[in-house]
Amino acid sequence: MIDYQGILNNIYQTVILEKDKGEIATYIPELANVDKNAFGIHLHLISGETFSVGDSEKKFSIQSISKVLSLALAMSKVGSDIWNRLDVEPSGNPFNHLSLLELEEGIPRNPLINSGAIVIADVLVSVLDNPKEDFLNFVRDLTGDSSIDYDLKVAYSEKITGYRNYAAANLLKSFNNLENEVDDVLDFYFHQCSLNMTCAQLTKAFFVFANKGKCLLEKTRLTKSQAKRISAIMLTCGFYDEAGEFAFEVGLPGKSGVGGGIVALLPNEFVISVWAPGLNERGNSKLGMQALEQFTTETNQSIF
Ligand code: GLN
Numbered sequence: 544m545i546d547y548q549g550i551l552n553n554i555y556q557t558v559i560l561e562k563d564k565g566e567i568a569t570y571i572p573e574l575a576n577v578d579k580n581a582f583g584i585h586l587h588l589i590s591g592e593t594f595s596v597g598d599s600e601k602k603f604s605i606q607s608i609s610k611v612l613s614l615a616l617a618m619s620k621v622g623s624d625i626w627n628r629l630d631v632e633p634s635g636n637p638f639n640h641l642s643l644l645e646l647e648e649g650i651p652r653n654p655l656i657n658s659g660a661i662v663i664a665d666v667l668v669s670v671l672d673n674p675k676e677d678f679l680n681f682v683r684d685l686t687g688d689s690s691i692d693y694d695l696k697v698a699y700s701e702k703i704t705g706y707r708n709y710a711a712a713n714l715l716k717s718f719n720n721l722e723n724e725v726d727d728v729l730d731f732y733f734h735q736c737s738l739n740m741t742c743a744q745l746t747k748a749f750f751v752f753a754n755k756g757k758c759l760l761e762k763t764r765l766t767k768s769q770a771k772r773i774s775a776i777m778l779t780c781g782f783y784d785e786a787g788e789f790a791f792e793v794g795l796p797g798k799s800g801v802g803g804g805i806v807a808l809l810p811n812e813f814v815i816s817v818w819a820p821g822l823n824e825r826g827n828s829k830l831g832m833q834a835l836e837q838f839t840t841e842t843n844q845s846i847f
Contacts, residue, residue: 550841551584551596557837558582558819558830565821565829568801571700574604577803577820584834585742586815589754599742603818604697606800607638609735610660611777612748616681617666618769625666628720629659633779633786638826639707641714649718653780655798658711661721664732668723675734682738685758686747697737705729736800742816745806749816752777752796753808774810778846785825792836794845805831809844 559582569575583598617625634643634652644651644658651659671677675693683689701708712725721728740748751758752774756765765773777796782789789797795815797807803820805828815838819830839845 545842545844547586547588547592547594547842548596550838551586551594553841554584554834554837555582555596558834561830561833563829564819565823567803567820568822568826571697571704573694573697573700574802574820577603579821581803582817582819582830582834583742584815584817584838585746586813587743587746587750588813589750589811593743593746595743598818599816601818602739602741603804603820604694604736604800604802605738605740605745605804606736606802607655607657607660608745608798608800608802608804608806609738610655610663611752611773611781611798611806612682612685613660613663613667613678613735614654614776615751615765615769615773616678617663617670618773619765620670621666625654625663628662628666629654631776631780635784638783639711641707641711644711644714644718649715649720651715653776655776655780656783657708658715661708661712661715661728661732664735665715665721665723665728668728668731674731678731678735679738682748684760684762685751685764686744687760688744688747691738691740691744693734694737694739697739698733701733701736702729705733708732740804742804742818745804745816746814749806749808749814753810753812753814755811771810774808782827783825785823785827789827789832792832793839794847795835795839796846797835799827799831801826803828803831805835807835809846812844
């Protein structure tokens with residue numbers, strides 16, 4: 544039996560001593576004002592046991608982690624048709640890169656970079672009756688937690704500083720890969736990124752991917768094949784131009800966000816979330832990556 548609590552405590556002791564905690568995202572004030580010393584981990588085993596350390600119950604902006612949840616809802620609604628509008632190849636580029644979009648005539652490399660997530664947002668705006676409300680209810684349903692909500696200040700700040708996302712959406716529109724108006728699609732996208740969640744809530748939300756499509760409350764929300772494919776996309780594309788490094792160091796499918804969160808999972812075994820707001824040069828949580836490397840090394844559990 545692995546001493547999970549002991550390992551989480553060890554990780555905590557190691558990271559609090561770390562002097563270089565990375566740099567906090569500063570493009571909007573709501574992210575810039577977060578405490579750089581915050582650090583939390585939550586681990587949820589598929590068998591039901593949970594373990595945590597540090598700020599695992601503090602809410603933070605999940606940002607790009609939301610792209611996995613919107614992809615899941617889109618796949619559950621429209622199935623494999625979405626792959627006519629998107630690819631599943633790692634980009635090897637930062638999350639907000641535009642050049643590939645032009646080279647590939649409006650087909651984003653994958654659903655976890657911004658341009659791909661904007662196409663997914665377009666799919667959801669087309670198929671949902673009340674897109675923002677229905678997406679929020681999907682996340683609340685996955686976790687069984689109705690306290691989860693958007694941070695409207697973050698959504699507004701994203702909108703007024705979102706020049707690059709407007710550029711991506713306009714480029715997609717010019718290639719006829721957006722059905723709806725740019726403003727409507729981005730309004731949805733900025734809200735999904737503004738979701739505020741704790742590490743504990745994130746592990747619950749991602750349980751569905753580690754548990755063959757059945758969420759925490761045992762409801763089937765995805766087919767086994769969809770859960771498998773979404774995990775594959777996380778492994779190859781979840782960390783932008785650092786996906787290789789994350790697979791190399793940690794060896795789990797996962798997804799990061801500029802709020803400093805990372806969620807990772809081992810299918811049929813566990814889901815783990817880390818929050819440490821300081822980022823490395825590639826926009827991924829510096830201590831979050833280090834903590835997960837230590838976790839898979841000390842538990843000897845990874846997909847490899
Ligand atoms: N809201 C951010 C953006 O669209 C999300 C970026 C991220 O978490 N990598 O630019």
